[in-house]
Amino acid sequence: MSILSTPSPSLPRTAKPVRAVLFDLDGTLWDPEPHVFRVYSEVYREHGHELTRRSWDGVLGTIGFDLWSALEDLTGRPLDRAALEARVARRKEEELSGLGARSGVLAMLGQADAAGLARSIVSNSPSCWIRRYARQCGVDTGWHAIHSPEGETARAKPAPDLYLEALARLGMRPEEVVAFEDSPGGVRAARAAGVRCVAVPNTMTAPLDLSHADLRIESFLGAELREILDDLAP
Secondary structure (H helix, E strand, C coil): CCCECCCCCCCCCCCCCCCEEEECECCCCCCCCCHHHHHHHHHHHCEEEEECHHHHCCCCCCCCCHHHHHHHHHHCCCCHHHHHHHHHHHHHHHHCCCCCHHHHHHHHHHHHHHHCCEEEEECCCHHHHHHHHHHHHHCCCEEEEECCCCHHHHHHHCCCCCHHHHHHHHCHHHEEEEEEECCCHHHHHHCCCCCCEEECCCCCCCCCHHHHEECCCCCCCCHHHHHHHHHHHC
């Protein structure tokens, strides 16, 4: 089943000016971050070093980071990167198997659908990853579009490109859209595109500075989309 579906033009308009909601995937709709951090931490420890949270915080919500160069600097020797990448890929498979959506996500998406809002995924992850894990989490249907930089760092968050593309695809103005993000980089990307942003941090991003978001909620669980949109109203 395709992750993409075009919303019916006959869906009712909400009373508020918001017509669409955009969701980040990793860390927002589901939370693989602690598991991925654990995988890389294992490799660092095997080489006699610790991967610090401070180092990891710098790569959250971005792409193109090079943890192997950092580890080579610490060890003072070159690493077999192909072998390490294969090991990490295998361990990620094990760690992420069976992981589902964050609590309250399915209800939030249902509220968006009931309100007649279009919704899109805006993620730095490649589309193959998005499709696979959206399906695993049970959130693979109902999307107007998915937007990924497909590895192009210049288009990736915190740059606004993906959000600008989402707006163009929807044919909407920034004030008609609300984004949900978990990381500082994601929030910056949305705000740089003129899109109001709700920060929904997870255990890894909760300590980070998300003050540039328009609104912060600690969880989707029990959250009411109508109340969120009311809080964001001018």
